[in-house]
Structure formats: C-alpha cells, structure tokens
Amino acid sequence: xxxxxxxxxxxxxxxxxxxxxxxxxxxxxxxxxxxxxxxxxxxxxxxxxxxxxxxxxxxxxxxxxxxxxxxxxxxxxxxxxxxxxxxxxx
Numbered sequence: 001x002x003x004x005x006x007x008x009x010x011x012x013x014x015x016x017x018x019x020x021x022x023x024x025x026x027x028x029x030x031x032x033x034x035x036x037x038x039x040x041x042x043x044x045x046x047x048x049x050x051x052x053x054x055x056x057x058x059x060x061x062x063x064x065x066x067x068x069x070x071x072x073x074x075x076x077x078x079x080x081x082x083x084x085x086x087x088x089x090x
Contacts, residue, residue: 008063009047015070016045022077041073 023038043049044061054060 012045012047012050012066015066016042019045019073022073038073041069044069 019038019042023035023042025035026032026038027035044053045066050061
C-alpha cells in the first residue's frame with residue numbers, strides 16, 4: 001500500500017481541524033448557529049470530503065478558492081464574531 005502525501009493536503013487538514021475547533025468553541029461558548037456553519041465550512045478543507053464534493057457536483061474546490069475562504073473565515077472569526085470578542089477579554 002503506497003501512501004501519497006502532498007504538502008497542500010497536510011495544510012488542508014491542519015486548517016480544516018482549526019476551523020473545526022473554532023466551530024466547536026462557537027457551539028460551546030457563543031451560539032450553535034455560527035458553530036454549525038463553521039463545522040460545515042471545515043468539511044470543505046478535508047481532502048476526503050473534497051473528493052466526495054467533486055464526485056457529487058462535478059468540480060473540485062481549487063486552491064485559490066480555499067485560500068480566499070480561509071481569509072474570510074479568519075477575518076470573520078477575529079473581527080466580527082462573538083468568539084473574537086471573547087478572545088480580546090482574556
């Protein structure tokens with residue numbers, strides 16, 4: 001069995017886990033609605049889910065789409081969301 005790792009897949013897994021953690025924190029600390037939104041967005045970063053997304057809809061999320069979505073998620077989390085405000089109080 002040959003395992004093929006690409007560096008972009010590793011970064012995709014790391015960022016997907018980070019967004020998943022943000023979603024769980026939002027569910028616990030803030031409100032379930034944005035938390036569920038983050039959980040759904042985090043699924044787009046995991047390579048197996050991205051493969052299912054490709055088979056189902058016929059196209060794959062490209063790297064630049066993932067980067068733009070990542071910037072939007074980070075800006076929203078730190079700038080607009082209640083979780084960002086809670087982090088400022090620490």
